[in-house]
Amino acid sequence: xxxxxxxxxxxxxxxxxxxxxxxxxxxxxxxxxxxxxxxxxxxxxxxxxxxxxxxxxxxxxxxxxxxxxxxxxxxxxxxxxxxxxxxxxxxxxxxxxxxxxxxxxxxxxxxxxxxxxxxxxxxxxxxxxxxxxxxxxxxxxxxxxxxxxxxxxxxxxxxxxxxxxxxxxxxxxxxxxxxxxxxxxxxxxxxxxxxxxxxxxxxxxxxxxxxxxxxxxxxxxxxxxxxxxxxxxxxxxxxxxxxxxxxxxxxxxxxxxxxxxxxxxxxxxxxxxxxxxxxxxxxxxxxxxxxxxxxxxxxxxxxxxxxxxxxxxxxxxxxxxxxxxxxxxxxxxxxxxxxxxxxxxxxxxxxxxxxxxxxxxxxxxxxxxxxxxxxxxxxxxxxxxxxxxxxxxxxxxxxxxxxxxxxxxxxxxxxxxxxxxxxxxxxxxxxxxxxxxxxxxxxxxxxxxxxxxxxxxxxxxxxxxxxxxxxxxxxxxxxxxxxxxxxxxxxxxxxx
Ligand code: BES
Ligand code: MN
Ligand code: ZN
Numbered sequence: 001x002x003x004x005x006x007x008x009x010x011x012x013x014x015x016x017x018x019x020x021x022x023x024x025x026x027x028x029x030x031x032x033x034x035x036x037x038x039x040x041x042x043x044x045x046x047x048x049x050x051x052x053x054x055x056x057x058x059x060x061x062x063x064x065x066x067x068x069x070x071x072x073x074x075x076x077x078x079x080x081x082x083x084x085x086x087x088x089x090x091x092x093x094x095x096x097x098x099x100x101x102x103x104x105x106x107x108x109x110x111x112x113x114x115x116x117x118x119x120x121x122x123x124x125x126x127x128x129x130x131x132x133x134x135x136x137x138x139x140x141x142x143x144x145x146x147x148x149x150x151x152x153x154x155x156x157x158x159x160x161x162x163x164x165x166x167x168x169x170x171x172x173x174x175x176x177x178x179x180x181x182x183x184x185x186x187x188x189x190x191x192x193x194x195x196x197x198x199x200x201x202x203x204x205x206x207x208x209x210x211x212x213x214x215x216x217x218x219x220x221x222x223x224x225x226x227x228x229x230x231x232x233x234x235x236x237x238x239x240x241x242x243x244x245x246x247x248x249x250x251x252x253x254x255x256x257x258x259x260x261x262x263x264x265x266x267x268x269x270x271x272x273x274x275x276x277x278x279x280x281x282x283x284x285x286x287x288x289x290x291x292x293x294x295x296x297x298x299x300x301x302x303x304x305x306x307x308x309x310x311x312x313x314x315x316x317x318x319x320x321x322x323x324x325x326x327x328x329x330x331x332x333x334x335x336x337x338x339x340x341x342x343x344x345x346x347x348x349x350x351x352x353x354x355x356x357x358x359x360x361x362x363x364x365x366x367x368x369x370x371x372x373x374x375x376x377x378x379x380x381x382x383x384x385x386x387x388x389x390x391x392x393x394x395x396x397x398x399x400x401x402x403x404x405x406x407x408x409x410x411x412x413x414x415x416x417x418x419x420x421x422x423x424x425x426x427x428x429x430x431x432x433x434x435x436x437x438x439x440x441x442x443x444x445x446x447x448x449x450x451x452x453x454x455x456x457x458x459x460x461x462x463x464x465x466x467x468x469x470x471x472x473x474x475x476x477x478x479x480x481x482x483x484x485x486x487x488x489x490x491x492x493x494x495x496x
Contacts, residue, residue, distance in 0.1 A: 001136055001181070002156045003129060003174050006109075007167035011035045011160065014069035016105035019096065021076050021114040024054035029113055031162055038067040046075070055079055057092060059099055070109070074099070081117040089119050090127045090412050097128075097135035100155075109158040113166070121166045122173035125159055127412070129177030130184075130485070132157060137185060139192045139478070179307040180411070180488050183300030184481025186210075190296040191471065191479035195272035195289040200238075200246040200320035203269055203295060207248045207318070210299060214252075214306035221247040226359075233338040234319050234359035237352045240276055240329025241322035247360065248295075250316040252302055254309060262313035263494055264369035264459075265302070265487060266360050268353045268376035269295030269320030276323045276349030277331050290479060291353070293470030294375040295320060300484035305491050312494050315367045319360035323352040335433045339363065340455055345433035353378045354448055355437060358455040371400050371460045373490065374452065375483050377467040381444030386416055388473025391483060394420040394449035395462030404462050404490055413485035415464060418446050425450045 011018065011031045020032060028036065028043065036043040042062055046052035052060045056079030063072045076096055078084060084092075092115075100108060115124050136155055159174060161167040190198060190206065204220040211218035223244050226235055231247070238245035248269070251262070270291035274280055280288065298316040305314055330336075330349045337343050339362040344355065353376050364372055382392040391408070393415045395401045401417055408415035427439030427447050435454060439447025449463050456463075469482045 001129070001132055001154055003159065003178065005159050005161060005167050005170045005174060007161050007164050009162050011111055012038055012068040013109050013158065013160065015107045015109040015158065016071050017100065017103060017108045018068070018070035018073045019076060019108060019110045019112075020073060021078050021112045022052065022054045023078060023081055023114050029162070031111065035068065039065045039073075040067065043075070053077065057095055059096065078115055081114065084115065084118055086119045086123050086127065087412055089115055089124055090131065093128050093131035094134070097131040100132070101135040105155070106153065107156045107158070109160055111160050113162060116166070121161065121169035125170040125173035126177035128159065129174050130181055133177070133181030133184065134481070137188060140189065142193060142197050176308065176492070179304040180485050182307060183304035183484040183488060186303050187293070187296035187300035187484050188479040188481045190299060191290050191293050193289070195322070198289070198292065199243045199271050200269065200322070201243065203271065203292065203318065203320050204246045204248050206299065207250055210303060211250060214303060216302060216306065217251040217253070219249045221249070229363065230337070230339045231359040231363070232336045233344055234321065234356045236330050236334070236336045236346070237276075237323055237355050238321040240324040240326035243271070243322050245319070245321040247363065248318040248320060250302055252306055252314040254305065254311050255313045256311065258313070260313050261368055261370040262315045263491060264315045264317060264364045264367055264372040265298045266317045266357065266364055266372060266374040267294035267296070267298035268292065268357055268374075268378065269318045270353060270356070271320060271322055273323045273350070273352065274325060276329050276352060277325050278348045278350040279325055280350060287471065287477065290471045291377050292320065293377050293466060293479060296479070297375050297466070297470075297483040297487055300481065301487035301491060304484060304488040308492070310491055310495050312491065314491060315364070315369065317360050317364050319356040321356055323349070338455070342435060342454060343433035345430040345436045347436050348438045351437045351448070354451045357452060361452065361455040365458050369459055371462075372456065373400070373404065373462050373464060373487065375464045375466055375487065377470050378465045379445045379448050379467055382465040383468040385418070385445060386468055388468045388475075389414060391415040391469045391486070392445050392465040393417045393462055394446065396420070396453055396456055397460035397462070400460045400462045403493060404464065404486065407489035407493055408486045411485035411489040413469075413482050413489070415486060418449065420446060420449050420453060
């Protein structure tokens, strides 16, 4: 998708589709009044006929209007503007974007001035670009359709603003929206890819590609190197797989001071989670190709950060493996030694995410990070607690948690804090090791967070459980691109 911002007092632009946001009745802006005049009072006539009330989510199309450059006009009702917070704006724009997808114009121009009330033009533009990006997204079928899809034409959109001030705001918002959009697209592409193609080695190759295109320093550790570091927990998950595990490290250096402490993003990269010997049931097991959405979010957020040239340093750490049953796979009751030295009794081989993340967290200590966020499709329990709408947040530093929650609100990629209290930790007691890898049937998301906390003692840390938000829900069996928005916003906010 391509976009441009135009400071123009005139809505008579040449375009396949002109989108005009309207408030209920009469409240026309001067440009809308001019549009009304130019189109032979089309707005007046639609309103007189009761076809255009401007109520929220109403979309009225005016085909082949005369007197203007647009082939058609879409009037979008926005309801009483004072009620419109950024979430309502986004819902409205999502609906509009879906309608545009069905109409399929090559070019579209937007007059969204009426939407600017509680939300400013920067927010409106940002969410417009993201909504369009979501609706325009198409998965490139693997492997042979890639060529056909490469030719796919891109939507060209223009945001019309009647003043330079508004145009400047729109430009800022659209740039953020576009960067997040590109990050989400990368995350969606990686996540939707089948597990036989998107393996740990494939993720590593994509990291190198991202490094080359966006100036990141990339290093990939193989199993031998991980063994030398003592990553017995991470490597144990990969024992049942023919695909070698990888630890992918991507460094973005945007700060003037190259030695400035980075913010670390650690993403779970399970390219397929069958559960191992604690095998998962067959229905919907295919969805466990999405168990690398934490990793995909790290790729996406780094891409967005690089495109926005954020003046901070960031390190992305992605532990990647498959989790499959096999004669040499982990067995319930096995004890492994993590890189931290702490031993772990694996009571359920399906609680594998924490086993790869714990060593990745210990590895991350070497970067002396300012903050560490890990992102993982870690527990089914978070879907029970928060559904597909909201991610779960825990951590050892309320400041980091609050910053992450705030980034979720700004980006509309919502998160909610769960209590990481001492009292839950006893559920991880083991007879045979320092820790058990499961904490029993209650508070599954929290005990998973507790487990990770034992490996995050040396830095300010928060954990984001995206098992509910990364795919599914109203998005269907598709990757949503989350948590790219919340992570990117978190990084943007660190630049002040
Ligand atoms: N990747 C899964 C979590 C998951 C499950 C994500 C369903 C999305 C949908 C994770 O590795 C897992 O299997 N977790 C177990 C933990 C349990 C064994 C303590 C779970 O949630 O059932
Ligand atoms: Mn699992
Ligand atoms: Zn998993």
